[in-house]
Amino acid sequence: MADGATAATPYGPSGQPADDASVNGDPGRATAQHAANVRAIDGRRFRSILGRFATGVVAITAIDPATGAPTGLAANSFTSVSLEPALVSFCVAHTSTTWPRLRAAERHCVNILSAPQREVCLQFAAKGADKFAGLEWGESPGGGPVIDGALAWLECSVEAEYPAGDHMIVVARVHHLDRHHDGEPLIFYKGAYGRFQG
Ligand SMILES: Cc1cc2nc3c(=O)[nH]c(=O)nc-3n(C[C@H](O)[C@H](O)[C@H](O)COP(=O)(O)O)c2cc1C
Numbered sequence: 001m002a003d004g005a006t007a008a009t010p011y012g013p014s015g016q017p018a019d020d021a022s023v024n025g026d027p028g029r030a031t032a033q034h035a036a037n038v039r040a041i042d043g044r045r046f047r048s049i050l051g052r053f054a055t056g057v058v059a060i061t062a063i064d065p066a067t068g069a070p071t072g073l074a075a076n077s078f079t080s081v082s083l084e085p086a087l088v089s090f091c092v093a094h095t096s097t098t099w100p101r102l103r104a105a106e107r108h109c110v111n112i113l114s115a116p117q118r119e120v121c122l123q124f125a126a127k128g129a130d131k132f133a134g135l136e137w138g139e140s141p142g143g144g145p146v147i148d149g150a151l152a153w154l155e156c157s158v159e160a161e162y163p164a165g166d167h168m169i170v171v172a173r174v175h176h177l178d179r180h181h182d183g184e185p186l187i188f189y190k191g192a193y194g195r196f197q198g
Contacts, residue, residue, distance in 0.1 A: 073096060
């Protein structure tokens with residue numbers, strides 16, 4: 001992920017903490033091992049390991065109430081949370097200049113990007129850019145921007161926000177959703193874009 005955005009799971013394949021040395025019955029060694037592991041988690045290693053978790057990519061969009069213009073950001077931390085009520089979540093960096101604009105809108109749209117939308121993703125990830133330059137888009141029932149070529153969209157409102165390190169975990173309530181264009185998803189894996197081959 002370009003900015004180390006998705007949440008990490010601290011668990012290994014067995015469901016136990018992956019780096020827990022106490023399994024050998026030596027608590028002292030476990031503490032030292034844990035301290036060494038914590039020290040070793042630098043940004044490059046964190047991104048490299050988390051990059052092995054393949055994700056889709058979404059563009060989260062809204063009409064900025066201050067300007068009346070559409071804006072958005074790219075995110076791969078999107079996931080479904082609950083069916084009843086319908087909730088999804090994504091994580092947003094505290095450094096995002098676009099999130100406060102999206103947050104100010106009553107409704108936003110999560111656009112699930114398709115494989116041909118790599119350039120669209122890069123445009124939404126660029127700081128300070130006109131995120132919608134050259135893009136065709138329509139509106140969801142509540143007025144969220146729906147990007148042409150996206151596989152599907154979900155119109156949401158912010159339900160809850162939880163500070164989590166350098167990001168905010170945003171839980172969003174889904175009000176409307178639909179499929180849009182047929183096609184393959186945009187896949188993000190090991191810091192590169194690819195396609196799904198079923
Ligand atoms: C594939 C990809 C995934 C990303 N995922 C996230 C994410 O989950 N959360 C986040 O805050 N930023 C994420 N980013 C970074 C933002 O899209 C973007 O760079 C940033 O929000 C742009 O800055 P701005 O918010 O100041 O406009 C991602 C970027 C890329 C290319």
